[in-house]
Amino acid sequence: MSNHQINPNKWIDLYSDYLFNYTISRVNDRDMAQDLVQDTFLAALKSMKNFKGEASERTWLISILKRKIIDHYRKVNSNKGKAEVRITYNDESETEGDWLEERVADPFDKTAEDTMQNDELGEAIFNCLSKLPEKQAEVFRMKAIEGLETEVICNELNITASNLWVIIHRARTAMAACLKENWF
Amino acid sequence: MSTKIKLMLKCDEANHVCDKAQHKDASLWEKIKLHVHLVYCNACRKYTINNIKLSKIIKKSRIECLDKKCKEKMKLELDRAIKETETN
Numbered sequence: 001m002s003n004h005q006i007n008p009n010k011w012i013d014l015y016s017d018y019l020f021n022y023t024i025s026r027v028n029d030r031d032m033a034q035d036l037v038q039d040t041f042l043a044a045l046k047s048m049k050n051f052k053g054e055a056s057e058r059t060w061l062i063s064i065l066k067r068k069i070i071d072h073y074r075k076v077n078s079n080k081g082k083a084e085v086r087i088t089y090n091d092e093s094e095t096e097g098d099w100l101e102e103r104v105a106d107p108f109d110k111t112a113e114d115t116m117q118n119d120e121l122g123e124a125i126f127n128c129l130s131k132l133p134e135k136q137a138e139v140f141r142m143k144a145i146e147g148l149e150t151e152v153i154c155n156e157l158n159i160t161a162s163n164l165w166v167i168i169h170r171a172r173t174a175m176a177a178c179l180k181e182n183w184f
Numbered sequence: 185m186s187t188k189i190k191l192m193l194k195c196d197e198a199n200h201v202c203d204k205a206q207h208k209d210a211s212l213w214e215k216i217k218l219h220v221h222l223v224y225c226n227a228c229r230k231y232t233i234n235n236i237k238l239s240k241i242i243k244k245s246r247i248e249c250l251d252k253k254c255k256e257k258m259k260l261e262l263d264r265a266i267k268e269t270e271t272n
Contacts, residue, residue: 017250030248
């Protein structure tokens, strides 16, 4: 029995931000991330008949996205392989005997735990956001996440400033309540 | 007295200033009035604490969103692809 339906017309509204965030924490390039997300939607559309409805739509899309990200890195790496890498061995007595790998370790690299925790937090925020009424979610996204000016949002959505603040207030209260259990 | 400077906020006004402050839209005077209100109002103090936490958590998560233009462009492209698959 398949209890998950698929509806490509809603993909962008429902999942693009979530997928985009998933991607950007892995490729660190906005344009590239956007392309990968779009590729994912197009690929998903092509293989729609393979969707069995066992997983949720979002899980299914993420699994396609993962393949896309891996493919992206394969492409990048095969280009890198063509360039010659030269490493100068320095003969300072202090570092003598150290393995080469130890010398190139990146101390500023994020640990796996950091990335994982941020992923989970991002996921929690998007889950809560998707529970809000559409209008509230949209305003909250523009104001709190994109950080747009009040006037810009008012013009774009055709609402008054006081209207905007009422929506923001409701959204913030709901978001706080939703995130409270696990993240406060 | 209309000439008296208003120092006391009502709770809904205080919450409004608190929301504005989280988005860096509140003036200094508004923030002073908010803090005066918070001294004696327990409920608003609670709301303010939660509100600050929410802002912190969003900042910490460093989530980013696609802007509207990007999404519309993506939608157009996807719509076209959907129509193509339907006709095939």
